[in-house]
Amino acid sequence: MRSPAKNKLKNKRGNILTENIIFIILNLVFLSILIVFLVSRMGAAAVLEEMHAKQIALMISAAEPGMTIHLDMEKAINIAKKEGINLDDVVTRKDNLITVKLREKGGYSYSFFNDVDISIYPDTTHPEDVTDYVIKINNYKNE
Amino acid sequence: MNKKGDKLISVYWFAILFIVAAGIVYMVSAFYGKPYDIREAEADILTTKIAGCISEAGYLKEGVLTENFRENFAEICTINFQVEDAYGWRDRGQYYVEVEFLDFGTGQQVFEASEGNSGLKPDCELEGKTLPVCIERSFYSIDENGNQYQVNILSIVRKTEKNVQ
Numbered sequence: 001m002r003s004p005a006k007n008k009l010k011n012k013r014g015n016i017l018t019e020n021i022i023f024i025i026l027n028l029v030f031l032s033i034l035i036v037f038l039v040s041r042m043g044a045a046a047v048l049e050e051m052h053a054k055q056i057a058l059m060i061s062a063a064e065p066g067m068t069i070h071l072d073m074e075k076a077i078n079i080a081k082k083e084g085i086n087l088d089d090v091v092t093r094k095d096n097l098i099t100v101k102l103r104e105k106g107g108y109s110y111s112f113f114n115d116v117d118i119s120i121y122p123d124t125t126h127p128e129d130v131t132d133y134v135i136k137i138n139n140y141k142n143e
Numbered sequence: 144m145n146k147k148g149d150k151l152i153s154v155y156w157f158a159i160l161f162i163v164a165a166g167i168v169y170m171v172s173a174f175y176g177k178p179y180d181i182r183e184a185e186a187d188i189l190t191t192k193i194a195g196c197i198s199e200a201g202y203l204k205e206g207v208l209t210e211n212f213r214e215n216f217a218e219i220c221t222i223n224f225q226v227e228d229a230y231g232w233r234d235r236g237q238y239y240v241e242v243e244f245l246d247f248g249t250g251q252q253v254f255e256a257s258e259g260n261s262g263l264k265p266d267c268e269l270e271g272k273t274l275p276v277c278i279e280r281s282f283y284s285i286d287e288n289g290n291q292y293q294v295n296i297l298s299i300v301r302k303t304e305k306n307v308q
Contacts, residue, residue: 023153026157030157030160034164038171042175044175050179054181058181062191095225096225110227111225113224
């Protein structure tokens with residue numbers, strides 16, 4: 001039969017181990033929530049919409065007829081697919097306004113000043129793995 | 144006694160963790176909450192485009208110093224300052240570009256042309272991040288008769304609401 005002193009020591013050890021495990025788990029949970037928050041902010045649809053709309057507007061403003069630009073938009077395309085947005089509607093152009101839309105209730109527009117006629121479409125060279133958009137500068141509008 | 148001390152340390156540990164996390168969350172929100180300010184890049188591109196429109200390889204292009212160029216500046220240089228219908232931008236132009244030709248010898252203005260909202264120009268004298276971005280560049284050029292010019296280009300982009308917070 002075990003002595004009461006030995007039993008007490010064993011209980012104490014058990015308590016210390018449980019407390020430490022709970023402490024470590026809580027720390028890990030806390031840090032995981034923080035990391036999830038950071039990643040979600042960095043790759044947020046709203047941030048990507050703004051970034052790509054401005055990026056495309058700048059590229060078109062600086063481009064000249066005959067140019068073909070391939071823009072890597074893999075992250076944005078993945079978000080759009082998850083949100084059920086048709087890839088043809090992700091990047092659209094109306095007059096000289098570029099709109100990038102990755103969510104049903106979202107979208108960001110930015111204008112460019114180069115008076116050119118352009119075509120924008122997803123690069124479907126590999127239909128199962130679309131990662132790029134093609135921006136084709138056709139010609140100046142007044143030509 | 145030791146156990147009490149351990150518990151106290153873990154409370155402080157979580158307090159510190161919470162403060163650090165709050166700091167990170169605040170900084171990340173502040174960074175990603177702010178819009179990307181691309182106005183300087185836009186103004187630079189506009190300046191380059193206008194420079195390419197009036198001069199090539201150091202020589203003024205044909206028909207630049209004419210009334211037709213002044214009247215059809217936007218069309219000739221293929222610029223379109225139409226903007227999105229947001230923040231009342233349609234009523235108040237968001238771009239202005241002005242090109243000025245000075246006689247290289249005397250410094251006298253011989254020709255000028257402009258396009259856009261000239262009301263933005265006085266803001267260039269002021270300082271502040273919610274004001275339009277103004278970029279002024281100069282270069283030297285000669286015409287087919289060998290006359291020398293200093294060409295000054297002033298490009299202004301406003302679009303404050305979408306670029307500054």
